[in-house]
Amino acid sequence: MDQVGFYLGVALTSYLHIFRPDVIVLAGGVAQGGSLLIEPIRKAMNRLASPWYLEHFHGIELSSLGTEGQAIGAASFDIIARLTALCQLMNALSNHLE
Numbered sequence: 001m002d003q004v005g006f007y008l009g010v011a012l013t014s015y016l017h018i019f020r021p022d023v024i025v026l027a028g029g030v031a032q033g034g035s036l037l038i039e040p041i042r043k044a045m046n047r048l049a050s051p052w053y054l055e056h057f058h059g060i061e062l063s064s065l066g067t068e069g070q071a072i073g074a075a076s077f078d079i080i081a082r083l084t085a086l087c088q089l090m091n092a093l094s095n096h097l098e
Contacts, residue, residue: 001033005040012041013048016057024060027069031062038062 012024030037038060046054063069 001036002040005033005037006044008037009041009044010048012060013045016045016049016053020053020056022056023058025063026060027063027065028067031066031069034062 008030015021015024026038041060045060049057065072
């Protein structure tokens with residue numbers, strides 16, 4: 001588990017440097033690993049990440065949604081896309097009626 005945690009820490013350090021999130025939330029199978037994965041991930045990130053990024057980073061959390069998190073996230077993207085399309089349609093109709 002330490003090696004898996006290290007490689008996840010390497011990947012999440014890259015993610016931290018690119019996107020600068022305040023918090024990283026882990027879900028699904030990774031979250032089920034709990035502290036067996038979280039501690040090696042934290043150690044790798046503390047070792048590899050630039051101090052400025054770590055100073056502004058508030059840590060890694062486990063999702064309270066468990067294994068359902070991915071499905072809920074995917075569904076939310078679909079809902080947002082449909083609502084965006086509906087708003088665009090309503091705006092187009094509104095402009096057409098003016």
